[in-house]
Amino acid sequence: DGGITQSPKYLFRKEGQNVTLSCEQNLNHDAMYWYRQDPGQGLRLIYYSQIVNDFQKGDIAEGYSVSREKKESFPLTVTSAQKNPTAFYLCASSPLGLAGAREAYNEQFFGPGTRLTVL
Amino acid sequence: RKEVEQDPGPFNVPEGATVAFNCTYSNSASQSFFWYRQDCRKEPKLLMSVYSSGNEDGRFTAQLNRASQYISLLIRDSKLSDSATYLCVVSTNAGKSTFGDGTTLTVKP
Numbered sequence: 001d002g003g004i005t006q007s008p009k010y011l012f013r014k015e016g017q018n019v020t021l022s023c024e025q026n027l028n029h030d031a032m033y034w035y036r037q038d039p040g041q042g043l044r045l046i047y048y049s050q051i052v053n054d055f056q057k058g059d060i061a062e063g064y065s066v067s068r069e070k071k072e073s074f075p076l077t078v079t080s081a082q083k084n085p086t087a088f089y090l091c092a093s094s095p096l097g098l099a100g101a102r103e104a105y106n107e108q109f110f111g112p113g114t115r116l117t118v119l
Numbered sequence: 120r121k122e123v124e125q126d127p128g129p130f131n132v133p134e135g136a137t138v139a140f141n142c143t144y145s146n147s148a149s150q151s152f153f154w155y156r157q158d159c160r161k162e163p164k165l166l167m168s169v170y171s172s173g174n175e176d177g178r179f180t181a182q183l184n185r186a187s188q189y190i191s192l193l194i195r196d197s198k199l200s201d202s203a204t205y206l207c208v209v210s211t212n213a214g215k216s217t218f219g220d221g222t223t224l225t226v227k228p
Contacts, residue, residue, distance in 0.1 A: 033216070042123075042206060042220035043163070058215070090162055106151055106210050110162035 003027065006091050006111035013078075013085070013118050021076045021114045023091035032074035033092040033108065036060060043090060049074055050096060078116065089114045122146055125207050125219035132197055133227055140192045140222045142207030151210040152183055154192045156203045157221065163206055167192070197226045 004025040013019045023032065031050045035043040035058075045058030049068040063082025068074055074093075078085045092108040125142045132138050144152075152169035167174065169181040169190050180193040190209075194201055207219040 035218075040220075043218040045215065045217070048215065056215075088160075106216070107153060107165055107168060108208075108216060110164070113162050 004091065004093050004109055004111040006089075006114050008114060009112065011114055011116045013116065015118055016080045018077055018079050019116065021078065021089055021091075021116070023074045023076065023111060024072055025074075025093040025109075025111075026072060027093055027109060028071070029093035029109070030071070030096045031094045031106065032068065033094075034058075034064070034066065034074070034076045035090045035092065037088040037090060037113075046076065085116055086118045087116060089116055120145060121220075122217045123207055123209050123219040125205075125222050127220060127222060129223040129225055131225045131227060134197055134199060136197045136226075137193065137195045138197060138224060139194075140205055140207075140224075142190045142192075142209075142219055144188050144190070144207075144209040144217075146209065146211065146217070147188065148211050149188075149209045150212050152181075152190050153208040153210070154179075154181055154190075155206040155208055155218075157206055158203050163218075166205070194224075197224075199226050199228065202226045 007022045033048040034046040037043050044060050047066040049055035065077045090113045091111045094106045094108040123144050154166045155163040156166045157163040167181045169183045173182040178195045182191045202225050204221040204223045206221045210216040
């Protein structure tokens with residue numbers, strides 16, 4: 001079955017530690033995204049990548065880092081510089097919009113998320 | 120002002136009611152528009168893409184007004200299972216998507 005997976009589902013971290021969240025997709029999608037969601041709020045974009053070995057900062061990139069060495073994988077590292085890391089982290093992937101199409105489609109498919117708690 | 124704004128609700132409606140959600144966006148370069156559904160403590164899932172001509176999928180109708188930078192979602196004959204948070208999403212051709220904060224719907228028997 002094609003899909004997008006995230007691990008672990010729940011993660012506990014001590015203050016001051018770096019932690020890496022995994023995201024893998026076998027949908028052959030070019031684009032991948034990381035979002036953060038806080039209770040009662042929408043999703044905020046951390047980083048996104050449209051092609052291997054390239055990625056762009058989103059709206060709240062400070063304190064986070066990513067890599068895109070393979071098309072299938074887009075791990076997110078939450079560093080100790082992130083002041084308030086406790087949140088629900090969602091990874092998504094999408095095919096790129098169709099160049100020249102009348103309407104571009106880049107529907108995103110989400111993984112089940114990782115709940116990070118800093119103790 | 121947020122790039123994508125939604126009425127947070129909550130909307131509490133009886134079964135069988137018709138309910139409408141609105142969403143406004145500020146980036147005129149936006150090209151793709153979607154409604155996602157998110158259940159409590161779960162990931163968002165695509166409900167509908169929103170096309171310029173408007174589109175319908177069963178009890179759900181989505182409309183886009185590019186001139187007013189406004190999209191809407193209409194749910195007819197509400198079911199208990201429609202209770203969820205509905206997220207408006209706007210994307211540019213550069214691949215960046217912006218999510219609204221969501222509108223919470225509770226359908227009651």
